[in-house]
Each structure stands twice: as C-alpha cells, then as structure tokens.
Amino acid sequence: MWIRRSAFTLIEVLISIALLSFVLLALYKSVSMLRSSNRHLFHYLERADNEKEGTETLFLDIAGSDGNLTIAGDEFSRLCLLNTVNSLYGLPAAKVCWVVSKSTHTLLRSEGDEYTLPLRSDDFVEVDAVVEGVDLFRVYRKKGDVLVLLRQKGRDSISFMVRGVPEILKKKKKKTKKKPHKQKRPPGNPPGNIPATPPGVSKPPVPNKPSI
Template identity: 25%
Template sequence: MKKLRAAFTLIEMMIAISIFSIMMLYLYKSYSTLNISNNNLKVEVRKIQDIQKIKKVIFLDFTLALYNSIKIDNRDKGEDFVFFQSSHSIHKRINPYITYMVKDKKLYRLESLKPITTYELPSDEEFDIDLLGTVKSFKVYKTTKKESSYLVAINFKSMDDILLRVNPLNEY
C-alpha cells in the first residue's frame, strides 16, 4: 500500500513562492502606474477648474455690468485696461467697481467701492486684488452693432486661452 504525503515538498513550495512573487511584482507595477495616472489626472482637473472659475468670474462681471459703465483703455498692443461698475462681487460688496489690468504680464482683477480709472493705483483707496494668471495678452473688444456685446480674449502662458463673448444684461 502507498503512503499518502502529509505535506508539500521543498520544490513545490519554491515554485509556489516564485509564482506568487511574480504576480506581486506585476500588481505593484500596476498600482504604481495607477498612482501616477491619478496624480496627472488631479493636475489636469485642477487646471480645468481654475480656467472655469476665471471664465465664471469674467462672465458674471461683464454680464452684470451696470448700464453703460464699461470703459476700455487700450494701453499696449496686447494689454487692455478695463474698468466698470457691476452688480457682481466676489468680495461681498454692493455694486463694486471692477478693474481688469495687466501689470508685469500678470492679469489682475481689482474690486473696490470707488472707481479706479487710472493705471496707477491710488494708495488711499481700499480694494481687493485677485491674480487671475500670467498672460501673454489681454484684450477686450466691443461690438459695433446696436446691441452691445464684448469679446474678452485672454492668452495665458501656462493655461488654456479664453475667448468669451459676453452680453451685458443691464444695458438697454
């Protein structure tokens, strides 16, 4: 009569451990690749969220601009200085004055209770400054048609460009 084996042999154990090690090596490589992909996805989603937030702010600023208040000063070839009064505020002001300006290739949004109509910022006024990003150019164009609409073109250095057509709601 044959005797039944009660355990695995050493060779069988070494083969099983080798197969398990190879499987774990591939699983670890897949896990590492997944983490890299997730980090890249996070960065891309963050960029898209930043662009969408900037678009939303610009759209609401121009759309809710008070009647006939948008003034455009063409300072340089690629840089406009825009100021107006709007009913949109991100700093909890009532009908604030909004100014968009480019200084040292950075696009700023200023919000204050008093109008800022000059490129040189007054030191006695209180205003909030939001940096929207580093730009190559910032231009605002007004249509010449009966209904007034504006085309806002922003060419960013490190983000996607914005080209936004806006119709102010408060104009008659």
C-alpha cells in the same frame, strides 16, 4: 496506501518569493500609473473648472457694468470696469480690474471701491488669482459689444462676446456763434454821411424866416 510528501526545498521557496516579488512589482507599477493618471485628470478638471468659473465671472462683470470701462495694455489687455453690480464681496457697486501678471502669467481680478493701478499702500482691494499660465488675453470693444479672447498655454483659446453693454455718450460742446464785428465811429461823428463839425468851430447861425 498513504504517500508521505516531503517539505518544500529551499530552492522552491526562493523561486516562489521571486515570482511573488515580480507580481507585486507589476501591481505596484500599475497602481502608480493609475494614481498618476488620476492626478493628471484631477489637475485638468481643476484647471477647466477654474477657467470656466473665471470666464463666467468676467462675463458677469462686463454684463453688469454701466458701460464705463477702459481697455489698455500692450502684450496683454488690461480691463477696468469703473462700476459693476457683479461683486464677489458684497459691494453695491464695485470697481473691478482684470490684469495679467507679466512675471507669473496669471490672470488676476481686483475688486474695491476706489483705487488706481498700480496699487498704493493705502488701497483696500481684494485680489484673486483666476487663471494660471495665460499667454493670450485681449479685449476689444465696438459700441455696445465687447469681445474677450483668453487662452492658457498648451490649450485651445476661449472667446465670447457680451452684447448690449451701455455706451457712455460724450457731451458735445456747443459752438458759440461769433457776432459780426462793428466798426467803431470816431468820436463826434454822427451816423450817416454828414460830416461832423470840427471841434472848436461853432455852427453858423440859422437865419430867421422873413415875416410877411
């Protein structure tokens, strides 16, 4: 015996659509959360990769220098290496400076032949943004050891030391020995204690020896 089933009513269709919309909304939220977590993870890995690459470049810059480097700055250190073989642009010997921008707190690396800071309009220099959001950048040197401290805002600080950096020895000026001061004799005064004959007075004649 066949039982004929009636079609869905309008209320059942509306209830099905409502349930389906709830399921789709939950799926959309889960997909959105997954995308957001992936985006945060990508940014974190990208920042970590940039930080690692930047610290490696800084390490190689210091290790490849001839030891002639200057450290200055107040809030952040400013490191300039006058001659390093670690060039990113194919220079045989490059001058490299590491500076933190006070407006954006970005660690910048400049490379060129000969230039001064602040840069002039005719300086040909390559500038790269290495690490963003820097709140600590200090460089210290003691003889052949160079210590670097770097930290991004909200993250743990990174520190490393470069050993064996050549030292630039300053040449000491030779001290000239002072010669003893000789007292000047008045003109016409012969050496010794014998007084000189006053000018204008002739010496008395020496008598001849009597002949025997």
